[in-house]
Every structure is written in C-alpha cells, then in structure tokens.
Amino acid sequence: MIFSDSPAIEQNGILDPAKDRIRIRKRGGSTAAQLSLSRWRTSKQNRIYSAKLFDALRRIRRTDSPVKPRSQSIKVAADRALAVTAGGRTRWSNAILAGRSIRRKNRRIRPAGGGERPTKLLSVPRRSVKIPAVERKVKFLGRLVPGCRKLPLPSLLEEATDYIAALEMQVRVMASLAEKLSGFAGVPVASRPESDSASPIPS
C-alpha cells in the first residue's frame, strides 16, 4: 500500500529536485550544501525513507511503551530511520545513531553535578558581559541540531542546512503515512501550502 502510493508524495509539485539541480549547475560548482538540498527531495529518498519508517513502525515493541508513551518511541524510531537514510556523512545523523546510549549516560551523570551549579551561578553575576546576540543564537542553533554543539559556525550552517532538508522530508513522509493510515480528512499540519492529499484514501 505504501509503496504503491509513494509516488503521490512527490506529486505535490511544490518541491522540484530538478529545479535544485539546475540551480546547482548554474552556480558552476556543487558545494556539499547544495547537493544536500536536492538530495533530500528526490523521490528515491522519499521512497527509501518511507520504507524504512514503515519497517521501524511495525517493529516497535510494546514492552517499551509502559516506560514512555508510544508517540515518543515512534518519534525516536522515525529519527533513527532518518539518520540511517542520511548515511554516515553528516554529523547530526551520526549523532542520532550513536547518541542513544551516550545521552542516557549523560543524563545520569548530570543530576549529580546539578546540585553544584546554582550556587556557582549565583555567585557570579549573570550577564555581566553581554554575550553578543549572534553568538547566543549560534549556540542555540547548535543545541537544536543534534550533535552540533561545539561546532564552528560555517560547518554548523552546513549541518543545519542538511538537517532542515532532512526534517522537511521526514515531515512530508510521516504526514502522508498518517494520512493513508488514518483515512479521514487530513488535519493540515503545516501552515505552508504543503498539501496533503485532499481526498482520503480509505484504508
């Protein structure tokens, strides 16, 4: 069902990987960032990711679900499938794939040090030196993109480009998947004119 319907995903007509490739050719050289833009919009990627996502969803085990809600495990599985589709080239994908165990370790360690921190902060006057706004935003962006906290700005921007493109693809695929599985008229998830198929396909 999914695989036969996946061409419908790319027929939305808003995303045109051909246009991206033309843009790259015009610029005379394909930087990694431009390549990544078009990479995440090809129908091939869509299909690969939707297949992986479907497999992951089917395999979600119920023993996990008492611990955390199933929606979170779905999100985790979707992120991991996305990281696998990305291949081993980007930092964020490697961080997602590697980070499951690491983050849990961090979470255990940090509460031990958490008791010390408030006192230290209080002793030092906060914001005595105003951190430049751009710097703050860069750090925040580094925290948002997984695995890119201490990255210098140009590579951070590159990672962010790839990450945003990948997230957009993830949203598209999951939206169409939910659409097809649920069968009722889709709730518009995005404010942008991203169209889910208007007529629900009864499953």
Place this chain on the structure above:
Amino acid sequence: MEPARCSGAGSGNSGAYATEMTETLRFEEEIQSLMRDNVIHQGFECSSPENAGGSSFTALLGLHPSQALELLHEVDPSSSSGFRLGDPKTARLPLNCSPTFPSNATLIERATRFSVFAASEDSPEGSSAFPSNSDGDHSPNPKSDQPDSDLKPQRQVKRKETEKSSKAKAPSKKGKPAAGDDGEGSRANPDGEKLPYVHVRARRGQATDSHSLAERARREKINARMKLLQELVPGCSKISGTALVLDEIINHVQLLQRQVEILSMRLAAVNPRIDFTGLDNLLSAECGRVAASGHGPGWVDGSCNGVMRRSHQYDDQQQQIWHVELQQQEAAGWERDETQQLHHPHQHHHHHHVFISGSPPGTSLFGYDSAASALPLASQLKSEM
C-alpha cells in the same frame, strides 16, 4: 631570443640596448614596487624580484614580453611592445615595432573589468579565457615560446615558494588600493592552472594583509552558506542581517521538530487499529496516556473524530481482550509475539480489573464491565490531565 628580436626590430645596437635597458629597469622597478606592496600573484612576484636580483639580461628581457602578453593579451609578442608597456609616457617608440600597444585607457578599462569579477566561480572562466588569448598571441611568434618555457620552471618554483610564504589562502589576486598604476594594479590570473586553494578575489580598496584575507575568506564561506539556508527557509530571503536570519532558522527548525512530534503522536493513535492491537490498552495507564495525547493541544481540530474513533477502538479491543482472557482464544489477525505478551499483563489486568470494578469478570457482564471500566478510565484521564 629577445635581443635578436630587438635587433630585428631595428634598434639593434648596444646603444639601443642600453637605453632599452634603462627603460626595462625602470619598468622593472615599477613592477617590483607594485608587486611587493600589493599584488601577490605568483607569476609576477616570483619572476620580478627574481629577475631584479640581477639575473641575466635575456631573462629580464624575456620576462617582459610574456608578462605583457599575459597581462594584456592584445600585445604582440614582441619585446619592443614590452618595453613600451613599461613606458607609456615616453614618446620614443622603436620604429619597427608594431603599433598594437594598447593605450592607457584600454588598460584601465580591462583592469576594472577584471577587478569586478566575482570570487572563485568566475575565475576559472576568466582564467580559461586567458590561455586561449595568450595561445592566440603566442602562436604567431614561435620565438616567444622560448622565454616562456624558460620562465615556466622558474615560475613554478617560485610559485611553490610564494605558496609557502603566503599565509592567507594562497593564490589570491588582489586589487590594489587605488594607486597610480591602475593598469597593472588589478590583474587577472594569466594561467589557467587550477590550484588546490580557495581563490579569493579582493576588490578595489580593500586591505590585503593576510589576516583580513583569511577573515574575508571565512566571511564569504559563511555568507554563502547563509544564503543557502535563506533559500531553504521560507520567508527568509527578504530579511537582511545575520541575527534575524538566524532567528528565522531557529524558529524553522523548532517548527519542524514540533511537527515531527505531532505527526508521531498521530501515528501512535492511528496505529492501534492496525498492528499494535489493543494490548497496550490493557494497562490503564497506557490507555490513559494514549488517550490523553489525543486530548492534547495540537489535536483540537481533528480531536472530535479522533477521540470518538479511539474510544470505540478501546471498547472493541477491551471486549476482545476480555474474550481472550476468559476463553483463551487468539484474536484474529494478532501476531504471535503479541499474544505471548498477552499473558504478561494477564495478572495485572486481573488485579486491575478487580480493583476497578470490584466484580469478577463474567461473560454476562461483559458489556457492563467495559462500560464501567471505561468510566473510571475516563475519570483517570481527567485526573491525569
């Protein structure tokens, strides 16, 4: 060789040589001063100080024609025109030299044209244009090949030296800050060779020390990537300024992540119907959680439909599950591992069931039980929320 050509040009005496020597020396000094201060192009820098060091006269003379060729591409590969290049002011021209010397005006115009080139992308085009031109110029005069071949090993050697010495991204051609000699100030790259460094072109009036060069290269990289991001994020191309664009990018990333969360919740709600079966609903906490997510803020639009469907699902599934409990049957369509897990919550459900409704599960009470447990579940929902 060049002296031969000069003589062939008609001023073949030592006296003429001497005067031309002074001309060339003056030209040489000019070029050296220009080079040392401003232009770090390999070919010129390497060759000019080298030749100023007192290399042979032939090398000196040989330098100019090829330099002139590569510079202007209009010049005949004759040495005399090279002399004329260095000395636009003197009216004294060797008689038999072809009057193809480009005037100052054209020099300036070309220089400005070259200096307007954008960074790295156009330089291959620009540099590729030059070899064709210089080839066109070289071909009529085979004699010029000699000095060129003479120079090229020198140039390559010097190129390596200059590459080592220059700290900034090496072969960067810079426009001069507006100095007197506009003609030779901003030059285009004569060789079409590609070097593994980033070509940074400085524009007129910009500082050319290595620190600002490196900074400028870094800035250009950052700006290029920001531009890409701006195209990716909708509504960002109008905004100017790094901070605001970064704001938009951050908002967009957060929006996308939130959408993923919402969609995953949606999928979680949809899925029980298909493969997750109702096993999770055995545990009331799980039921509460899943249903609570349906009551969540993002769901307001479709929530009515969703909740009603889900409650129906729960009832059906609970009834089915209790059927299975009592009659030890496998429900149709459920997978094997799920039925195995069905045994685990057996006891929990028994206790829970007893706890909730206070009556042992009986076949006759099925409908009543489901309704009864649905109510406490609903109240549990509200308490959880």
